Amino acid sequence: MNRAALGALLAHWRRHPLQLLTLVVGLALATGLWTGVQAINAQARLDYAEAAATLGQDDLPRIEGDLTLADFATLRRVGWPVTPVLDGTPLGARIRVLGIDPFTAPQNGATPDLTDTADLTAFLDGRLVFAAEGTAVPETLPEVRRLPDIAPGLVVADILAAQAILGTERIDRMLILPDVRDDLPPLADLLPEARRVEPEAGGEIGRLTDSFHLNLTAFGLLAFAVGLFIVHAAIGLAFEQRRPLFRTLRALGLPASRLTLLLAAELVAFTLIGGAFGIVLGYGMAALLLPNVAATLSGLYGASVAGGLTLAPTWWLSGFAMAGIGLAVAGGQSLWQLARLPVLAPAMPRAWARARLGTLYRQGVGGLVLLAAAVVVAVFGTGLVAGFVCLGALLLGAALLLPPILSAVLAIGARRAKGALTQWLWADTQQQLPGLSLALMALLLALAANVGVGTMVGSFRATFTGWLDQRLAAELYVRATDEAQATELRAFLDGRVDAILPIVGTETSLEGAPGDLYGQPDHSTFRQNWPLLDSVPEVWDRLATGEGALINEQLARRTGNWSGAEVDLGAGGRREVLGVYSDYGNPRGQAILTLDAFHAAVPDVPETRFALRVAPAEVPALAEAISARFDLPAEGLVDQASLKGFSLDVFEQTFAVTAALNVLTLLVAGFALWASLTTLGTMRLPQVAPVWALGLTRRGLALADLARALILAAFTAVLAIPTGVALAWVLLAVVNVQAFGWRLPLLADPGGWAVLSLWAVVAAALAAALPVWRLWRMPPAQLVQVFAHER
Numbered sequence: 001m002n003r004a005a006l007g008a009l010l011a012h013w014r015r016h017p018l019q020l021l022t023l024v025v026g027l028a029l030a031t032g033l034w035t036g037v038q039a040i041n042a043q044a045r046l047d048y049a050e051a052a053a054t055l056g057q058d059d060l061p062r063i064e065g066d067l068t069l070a071d072f073a074t075l076r077r078v079g080w081p082v083t084p085v086l087d088g089t090p091l092g093a094r095i096r097v098l099g100i101d102p103f104t105a106p107q108n109g110a111t112p113d114l115t116d117t118a119d120l121t122a123f124l125d126g127r128l129v130f131a132a133e134g135t136a137v138p139e140t141l142p143e144v145r146r147l148p149d150i151a152p153g154l155v156v157a158d159i160l161a162a163q164a165i166l167g168t169e170r171i172d173r174m175l176i177l178p179d180v181r182d183d184l185p186p187l188a189d190l191l192p193e194a195r196r197v198e199p200e201a202g203g204e205i206g207r208l209t210d211s212f213h214l215n216l217t218a219f220g221l222l223a224f225a226v227g228l229f230i231v232h233a234a235i236g237l238a239f240e241q242r243r244p245l246f247r248t249l250r251a252l253g254l255p256a257s258r259l260t261l262l263l264a265a266e267l268v269a270f271t272l273i274g275g276a277f278g279i280v281l282g283y284g285m286a287a288l289l290l291p292n293v294a295a296t297l298s299g300l301y302g303a304s305v306a307g308g309l310t311l312a313p314t315w316w317l318s319g320f321a322m323a324g325i326g327l328a329v330a331g332g333q334s335l336w337q338l339a340r341l342p343v344l345a346p347a348m349p350r351a352w353a354r355a356r357l358g359t360l361y362r363q364g365v366g367g368l369v370l371l372a373a374a375v376v377v378a379v380f381g382t383g384l385v386a387g388f389v390c391l392g393a394l395l396l397g398a399a400l401l402l403p404p405i406l407s408a409v410l411a412i413g414a415r416r417a418k419g420a421l422t423q424w425l426w427a428d429t430q431q432q433l434p435g436l437s438l439a440l441m442a443l444l445l446a447l448a449a450n451v452g453v454g455t456m457v458g459s460f461r462a463t464f465t466g467w468l469d470q471r472l473a474a475e476l477y478v479r480a481t482d483e484a485q486a487t488e489l490r491a492f493l494d495g496r497v498d499a500i501l502p503i504v505g506t507e508t509s510l511e512g513a514p515g516d517l518y519g520q521p522d523h524s525t526f527r528q529n530w531p532l533l534d535s536v537p538e539v540w541d542r543l544a545t546g547e548g549a550l551i552n553e554q555l556a557r558r559t560g561n562w563s564g565a566e567v568d569l570g571a572g573g574r575r576e577v578l579g580v581y582s583d584y585g586n587p588r589g590q591a592i593l594t595l596d597a598f599h600a601a602v603p604d605v606p607e608t609r610f611a612l613r614v615a616p617a618e619v620p621a622l623a624e625a626i627s628a629r630f631d632l633p634a635e636g637l638v639d640q641a642s643l644k645g646f647s648l649d650v651f652e653q654t655f656a657v658t659a660a661l662n663v664l665t666l667l668v669a670g671f672a673l674w675a676s677l678t679t680l681g682t683m684r685l686p687q688v689a690p691v692w693a694l695g696l697t698r699r700g701l702a703l704a705d706l707a708r709a710l711i712l713a714a715f716t717a718v719l720a721i722p723t724g725v726a727l728a729w730v731l732l733a734v735v736n737v738q739a740f741g742w743r744l745p746l747l748a749d750p751g752g753w754a755v756l757s758l759w760a761v762v763a764a765a766l767a768a769a770l771p772v773w774r775l776w777r778m779p780p781a782q783l784v785q786v787f788a789h790e791r
Contacts, residue, residue: 023234024274029668031278034224035319036285063174065194081177088166097155099162126161193604228326239334267327275323364404370397387735398723403437429708439676444720446669451724456731459747473529474611479636483606499613508570511559515589517572519598534563535579546597548576554741555589556580572601674767689786702776713764717757
C-alpha cells in the first residue's frame, strides 16, 4: 500500500511539471545564494589562516621600529634568535612581496625548500622567487617558482632581493624565535628605538574582517529567506490541490501518520535534489563574486584572498542542511495540519480554511511584535549581532504585516469602487491575496533590501567623497627613505611649494587597544578642512598650544570619550579630547597631537613624510622634478588625484558584492511572483469562468489579471520604501557603528526609490505576462468546461 500511495502522491508532480520546476528552482536558488556566500566566507578565512601561517608571524613576538639589516646583525651577534621580515606591495601591482632570510626563517609549509644548492644560490642572488599558485606576477620580477602552500597573492624573495623590488633599505620587523636564552642583553639596550610587540590571539586580519563576513552572511540569509517564500508557496499550493487525493487515501485506510511520513519522505527527496542543484549554483556564484570580494578585502583590510575556490565540506554540507531546514519550515505547517485534521476534512475547503482561521490576525500581531522588538534592540542592544537581530526583526515584521495591510487596503477599495466590474476586480484581488501573499512578501523583502542598501551606499558615497576632499587637501604627498634624504628633500622644496607639512606617526596603545598616534603642524590646511564632528570652543587654538588632542570617531565611540573628556593615548600620555573627527575606512583608533607635542612625547620618530601645498597646475612639473632629483620608492610620491581615485575604487569594490546580491535577491522575488501567478492562473478558472459567461471578454479578463498584478506590486513597492528607509537607518546608525566605529548621515534618494518602484511594477508585469497571455488565448470550450464539473 505504501508504494501505491507514494505513486499517487508523486503523480501530482507529473501532472503539474511547472509546480515541480518552481519548487526545485526555488529551493536551488535559496540554497545556492546561501551556499555561495558561505563558500566565499570559507575561502577567505582559509586564505587568512594561510597568510597568518606564513613564517608563523601570528604566533611569534616581533620587534618593530625603524629597523635595518644592520640591526638584525647586531642582535644575531649577541645571540638573539631573530629573523628579519620585509613586507610590502610594489606600486601598481596586486601582489605582496615578503622578504626573508632563508638561513634564520622558521621552517613551515610556506617556507621555500632550498636544500638544492643551485636553488639556494639563485634565491640569494635574487634570480629566483616563489609565489602561490595562480598569483599574477609582474614581468619585471625574476624567475618565479610556484608553491602550493604559500598564501594567495604572496611572492617570497630573499630579503635583499625584496628590498631591491620595493626600493627600500629598511626592514619591517624581526620575528623573535623560540628558546630565547635568559642571559642575553636586553633589547632596550641593543636597540633603544625599537619596541617588542607580543602576538595577539585571533589574528588581526580575522578580527578586522569579521564585520564584512557577517554582512555577507546576513545578505545570504536574506536571499535564502526570499527563495524560501517560493518553496513555501509551491508546497502550499501542492497541498491545496491534493486535498481530494488526501481524502481518498485516508478513506481507503491509509493512516494519517503513514500519509504524513510519505509526504515527509517526499520533502527529503526534494531536499537532496534541490540542495544538489543549489550547491552547484552557489559554487558558480561564488566563483563569479570572489574576485570582487578579494579586491574589497585587499583594498579595505589589506587581506589577501585567492581568486579560486577550494571545495570545502563545511559550506556544501551547510547547503544541504539549509535546504533541509528550508523545506522543513516551508512544509512543516502543512504536514502538521494534515496530521491533525479528521479523515474527510482535507477534502472540504471550509474545513481547510477553518484550520487556517486567524492566520491573517496572527500575522498582523506577530509583525507588530517583531517591529517592537526591532525598536527595543536598536535602542538598548549592543554589539554587531544585536544590529543584525534588529535588521532581521524589522524585515520579518514588515513582511508579516504586508498581507494584513494589503487586505485592508483592498477591502477599502472594494467598498469605494463604483460599478460591478470594478467591484469584482477589487474583490477578486482580495480573494487571490492568500495565494500571492508569500510571493509579495518576498518582493517586499527584495525591494526593501534594495532601497535600504541603495540608500546606505548613496549616503556613504556622498559623505565619503566630501570627506576625501577635506582630508586629502594637500596636492602632493612625498615620503623620503631616511632622515638624510628627508633633509635634502626639504631643502630642495624650499621656495618651490607654498607649504611643507610634515606627517609623523607611530603605533601605540590608545585606551588599551592598538592604535595610531600622529603629529601635525598648526596650519590653515587643517583648520579649514579637517572634518570635525564634535569639538570644544576654540579647538584649533587650544590644540596649537599643546593642551589636548583630537581623536577619531572610532576611538570616541569605543571608549565613550568625546570632547571635554580625558583619554589615555599610550605614548602620548593622558590628554583632554579637544575634538572628534570622522575617519571613514579606518577600523583602528587614531589620535592627533601638534607636531611639537608629538615629538616631545615620542622624540625618536623622524619626519620623512610630507604633504605639499602647491598650485594644482604645478603638480605634474613638481612631481617630475622630485622624481628626477631623488631616488624615491614607487610609493614615495603620490598626487592627490591618484590617492582619491584609489580610495574611491576601494569604496566601489566594497559594495560591489552586496549590490550583486541585491540584484539576485530581486530576481528571485520576481521568479516567486511569476511562479505564484502562473500556478494560480490555472486554479482560479472557476472564479473567472462565470464572469466570462456574463459577457466579459477573454481580453478583458486578461487585462483585469494584469491590472491585479500591477496593483499588488505597486502597493508592495509603496510599503517597501519606508521599510527600506528604516533598514538603511539601522545599517547606518546601528550596524555600521558596531562594525566599523563610525556613523553616517542618512541622505534621502526619492528619485532612486521611484525608479526602483517602477522596476517593481515592470517585474510584476513581466511575471504576469505568461498567465495573462494564456488566459487571453484560452479556448472558450475550456472555460465552458468549468460548468460541467461539480464545484
